[in-house]
Amino acid sequence: MNxxxxxxxxxxxxxxxxxxxxxxALGIVILLxxxxxxxxxxxxxxxxxxxxxxxxxxxxxxxxxxxHLFGGxxxxxxxITRFACAIQIPVLxxxxxxxxxxxxxxxxxxxxxxxxxxxxLLVYFLIKGPGKVSMDxxxxxxxx
Numbered sequence: 001m002n003x004x005x006x007x008x009x010x011x012x013x014x015x016x017x018x019x020x021x022x023x024x025a026l027g028i029v030i031l032l033x034x035x036x037x038x039x040x041x042x043x044x045x046x047x048x049x050x051x052x053x054x055x056x057x058x059x060x061x062x063x064x065x066x067x068h069l070f071g072g073x074x075x076x077x078x079x080i081t082r083f084a085c086a087i088q089i090p091v092l093x094x095x096x097x098x099x100x101x102x103x104x105x106x107x108x109x110x111x112x113x114x115x116x117x118x119x120x121l122l123v124y125f126l127i128k129g130p131g132k133v134s135m136d137x138x139x140x141x142x143x144x
Contacts, residue, residue: 019131020078026121027076029114030088034068041065051098064091075125078134085126092119 037044041061048057067087074084095115130136 016132019128020133022121023078023081023125023130023134024076026118026125027072027074029072029118030068030075031072034065034070034072037061037065037068047099051094067091075130078130078136079139081130081134081136082126085122088122089119089126092122095119 044061044064045057048060068091071084071088074080075088092115096112096119
């Protein structure tokens, strides 16, 4: 049975649906942030230069932008979700504890709250997994 049939026949509980919606929303936010960072790499470079991680700035710009792009897509699909979350967590820890405090009053409250919420959701999906409505679950059932 594929995902649409399970949804139509009511095999997916409300909790599973909420977890799926949260996972997809998280993936979209991360993907959009990756697109923003890729198109505004000088902005991301300035953010990194204001922290103590000035060395290897180009490496961090590339890592953050591509981790967000690919990680966002994988989280949306629910494919290798735990790995996608694991590569996002160091970036978000850096954003919460190093980048936002280094900017001081220039950082909006929305950005700080968004970074904290995204970090909490990433840790949740790293521990719990993608949920029942995901590519990981479909592949597990198909392969077993």
